Amino acid sequence: MESDSSAQRPRRRTHGKAFKAQILQACDQPGASVAGIAIAHGLNPNMVQRWRREARRGELTLPDTPVFIPVVAGPTPAIDAHHSASAPPLAIEVQLQRGALQAWVSWPAQAAHECGAWLRELFR
Structure with missing residues (x-):
């Protein structure tokens, strides 16, 4: 019996820049819970924290995001x-x-x- 390894593993989801910007903007609101926002959108909180670090370092450029100079x-x-x-x-x-x-x-x-x-x- 042959097994296709791609059929056994779920595909990784990719998230667009607009979606990431929406999530990061929600996380920046006063009193916002990063974990709560991540879970509400079906995301792993560690992934959202990674996006936040990348955005702070300038590695993740998002639409309508002011650039730090x-x-x-x-x-x-x-x-x-x-x-x-x-x-x-x-x-x-x-x-x-x-x-x-x-x-x-x-x-x-x-x-x-x-x-x-x-x-x-x-x-x-």
Whole structure:
């Protein structure tokens, strides 16, 4: 009796990028349970955790997903006194959105290093 090995093993499911984006967006909601969302969609929670790690590292690009752009803040160049009197002060503007939470921050450019430290702590 011959046995076909492909008939004995179930086929692996493949999930499209839009589906993965939907699952990851649901996981990012405040109070969301990754395991609960995975099970509700018939997925293994470990697989969803892997998708989350891959997305954070940039290995999994999803539609309508903002791309993380690393910013390196260094010392700001000195601004001469007669130039700063006529020009408005420079500012770093940051707009953040995670689920329903939105924040907009304006930080003085002279304190760019402190802004970088604040952002690192925020995303820790």
